[in-house]
Amino acid sequence: MSSKATRAPALEALSFEPRTRSLDAGLAARASATAALYAEADADQEAFWARLARERLTWSTPFGVTLEWDPPFAKWFVGGELNVAYNCVDRHVERGLGEKVAYHWIGEPGDTRTLTYRDLQGEVNRAANALLELGVRRGDRVAIYLPMVPELPIAMLACARIGAAHTVVYSGFSAEALADRINDARATVLVTADGGWRRGRRVGLKHHADEAVASTPSIRHVVVVGRLGDGAHMVDGRDHWWGELVGRQSDRCDPVPVDAEQVLFLLYTSGTTARPKGIVHTSAGYLLGCSFTHATVFDLRPDDVYWCPADVGSITGHSYVVYGPLANAATGILYEGAPDTPDWDRWWQIVEEHRVTLLYTAPTAIRAFMRQGQAHPRRHDLGSIRLLGTGGESITPEAWRWFHEHVGGSRAPIVDTWWQTETGSIMISPLPGVTVAKPGSVARPLPGIGAEIVDGSGNPVAKGGGGYLVLTRPWPSMLRGIHGDEERYRQTYWSRFPGRYLTGDGAKRDEDGDVWLLGRVDDVINVAGHRLSTIEVETALADHPAVAEAAVVGRTDDVAGQAVFAFVTLEAGHAPSDALAVQLREHVAYAIGPIARPAYLLFTPHLPRTRSGAIMRRLLREIAEGRSPGDTSSLADAGVVETIREHAGRAED
Ligand code: PRX
Numbered sequence: 001m002s003s004k005a006t007r008a009p010a011l012e013a014l015s016f017e018p019r020t021r022s023l024d025a026g027l028a029a030r031a032s033a034t035a036a037l038y039a040e041a042d043a044d045q046e047a048f049w050a051r052l053a054r055e056r057l058t059w060s061t062p063f064g065v066t067l068e069w070d071p072p073f074a075k076w077f078v079g080g081e082l083n084v085a086y087n088c089v090d091r092h093v094e095r096g097l098g099e100k101v102a103y104h105w106i107g108e109p110g111d112t113r114t115l116t117y118r119d120l121q122g123e124v125n126r127a128a129n130a131l132l133e134l135g136v137r138r139g140d141r142v143a144i145y146l147p148m149v150p151e152l153p154i155a156m157l158a159c160a161r162i163g164a165a166h167t168v169v170y171s172g173f174s175a176e177a178l179a180d181r182i183n184d185a186r187a188t189v190l191v192t193a194d195g196g197w198r199r200g201r202r203v204g205l206k207h208h209a210d211e212a213v214a215s216t217p218s219i220r221h222v223v224v225v226g227r228l229g230d231g232a233h234m235v236d237g238r239d240h241w242w243g244e245l246v247g248r249q250s251d252r253c254d255p256v257p258v259d260a261e262q263v264l265f266l267l268y269t270s271g272t273t274a275r276p277k278g279i280v281h282t283s284a285g286y287l288l289g290c291s292f293t294h295a296t297v298f299d300l301r302p303d304d305v306y307w308c309p310a311d312v313g314s315i316t317g318h319s320y321v322v323y324g325p326l327a328n329a330a331t332g333i334l335y336e337g338a339p340d341t342p343d344w345d346r347w348w349q350i351v352e353e354h355r356v357t358l359l360y361t362a363p364t365a366i367r368a369f370m371r372q373g374q375a376h377p378r379r380h381d382l383g384s385i386r387l388l389g390t391g392g393e394s395i396t397p398e399a400w401r402w403f404h405e406h407v408g409g410s411r412a413p414i415v416d417t418w419w420q421t422e423t424g425s426i427m428i429s430p431l432p433g434v435t436v437a438k439p440g441s442v443a444r445p446l447p448g449i450g451a452e453i454v455d456g457s458g459n460p461v462a463k464g465g466g467g468y469l470v471l472t473r474p475w476p477s478m479l480r481g482i483h484g485d486e487e488r489y490r491q492t493y494w495s496r497f498p499g500r501y502l503t504g505d506g507a508k509r510d511e512d513g514d515v516w517l518l519g520r521v522d523d524v525i526n527v528a529g530h531r532l533s534t535i536e537v538e539t540a541l542a543d544h545p546a547v548a549e550a551a552v553v554g555r556t557d558d559v560a561g562q563a564v565f566a567f568v569t570l571e572a573g574h575a576p577s578d579a580l581a582v583q584l585r586e587h588v589a590y591a592i593g594p595i596a597r598p599a600y601l602l603f604t605p606h607l608p609r610t611r612s613g614a615i616m617r618r619l620l621r622e623i624a625e626g627r628s629p630g631d632t633s634s635l636a637d638a639g640v641v642e643t644i645r646e647h648a649g650r651a652e653d
Contacts (some may be wrong), residue, residue: 289477
């Protein structure tokens with residue numbers, strides 16, 4: 001299908017609504033960040049990051065030059081060596097925090113496991129020794145495909161300990177998606193599980209792993225966590241039970257000092273083509289970004305109980321469930337299951353039981369809770385919460401207010417955090433006690449981060465105007481590239497405005513200079529906080545023998561933010577039917593994962609095209625939203641729109 005890259009809708013036309021202010025009452029006096037941080041960073045950005053890198057990270061070899069910037073390639077903390085697992089675990093044990101809880105893990109059926117920093121150290125070392133036994137060496141890639149079990153962060157840290165890179169694939173992704181990622185990364189070992197619990201059901205995973213591994217020649221070993229204990233089909237010589245393999249290892253494994261720029265992980269995310277991009281993150285700069293922002297944006301204190309319910313397979317999970325919190329010796333919660341199991345108060349019950357003080361989640365979750373009403377949070381004492389965070393999508397004022405009132409007791413401030421898989425850590429956010437928060441605005445760039453909103457020619461827009469959000473300076477946790485595709489890295493992020501990083505988001509700055517996000521300006525949609533490429537879904541649909549072509553757009557959705565809306569034309573000899581619609585939906589879920597399954601699927605005899613042959617997505621977006629498609633003068637056959645609109649009333653929900 002069309003692989004046309006960035007198409008920009010008129011940014012001014014997107015919604016913008018100034019909203020009321022809310023002050024972070026009472027926080028200013030105690031908050032861990034101060035306004036002085038902005039001044040320090042403005043005065044000398046490199047000196048600022050160098051100071052933080054020396055203070056926040058433990059180095060085995062100190063770095064020399066802070067930044068080598070050969071646009072668009074950055075090297076941070078040049079010559080420095082450190083070990084990320086050591087920074088996240090051992091150093092805390094060495095300074096007397098061995099008995100501090102790193103994770104309270106809660107299984108969906110109610111089983112629990114508590115891991116102190118000392119426990120984590122032993123587990124990580126054993127797992128690292130197991131990887132070494134399987135032949136994994138520094139620089140190798142290990143794929144991890146696990147549900148939310150403690151072995152997930154343990155496996156990530158085990159890789160970091162021996163200098164191997166991990167690539168975590170969200171366990172909701174299909175076998176095909178897993179195979180693609182393994183092949184792109186050329187991973188040699190896969191860590192997976194027999195399955196996990198989801199909504200009261202046992203959900204198998206190993207069969208997906210087996211199906212994937214059938215087409216991944218690089219995989220030599222598969223390590224299987226026995227979460228369900230039902231047994232699994234094991235291939236002799238290739239498959240190993242985690243319990244046996246890891247269980248027999250020594251709990252000592254010296255951390256390997258690695259270069260500051262050693263690859264820590266690859267994380268695949270959707271771009272504007274059918275092929276997901278393997279975003280490359282390295283060690284020291286990434287860890288610094290996570291640890292600094294986790295401490296300052298969430299105003300972390302030693303006795304906090306912090307909970308970010310995001311899946312570890314997402315960048316939010318990497319940065320704010322694993323690396324940031326652990327680098328800061330925080331106590332966190334890991335919950336395996338669904339928010340509605342056994343009932344919609346499951347999260348609030350966990351907050352009450354563990355006296356959670358900081359909760360960082362996504363607007364999709366908040367909207368889902370809103371739908372269920374206030375009775376659920378009301379049933380529990382949420383008085384321990386002192387700060388709330390949100391991010392990943394825009395939050396509406398209604399959801400903001402609900403979160404503030406019913407979860408935050410109208411007391412806890414909310415930080416709305418803007419960032420991306422590529423940025424590694426939070427870039428734009430209020431700072432508690434420093435910034436005045438406005439519901440719906442992400443406030444201003446954090447200290448050390450340069451962001452601007454520019455027009456199509458790259459000139460900063462006037463206050464009140466909309467434009468492209470760009471980042472103007474390199475930052476320590478920035479992506480270092482797209483795995484195996486330097487050209488795509490240059491093209492995607494650095495070619496539109498040379499020297500500046502293109503985020504792909506539209507934004508607006510208000511009279512006070514605060515930033516408001518306006519949505520994507522490319523063919524990426526955000527479904528329940530998951531980034532999806534419309535072209536990836538189109539390609540999956542077009543793969544089906546009945547499909548001639550498909551066009552996919554996002555449609556506003558009350559809960560998920562956006563829902564997948566697919567327009568499908570059929571090959572001759574195939575007729576639209578409910579059964580075919582179901583089949584096509586499942587086909588997409590199989591190819592990409594359930595999150596990409598179209599919520600709406602409309603059979604249409606034609607797709608609207610411009611005279612040059614490009615599919616008119618703007619028009620399709622408007623039809624999907626049920627709006628009038630406006631100007632169609634560039635359309636090759638204006639009658640097509642009428643036909644589609646007639647059908648649109650019948651799109652399946
Ligand atoms: O469009 C922006 C949206 O999520 C995209 C990044 O998605 P992903 O790489 O999955 O990273 C999620 C990490 C939070 C962005 O390009 N986005 C992220 N945060 C916000 C947001 N949109 C509005 N407000 C936010 N706070």
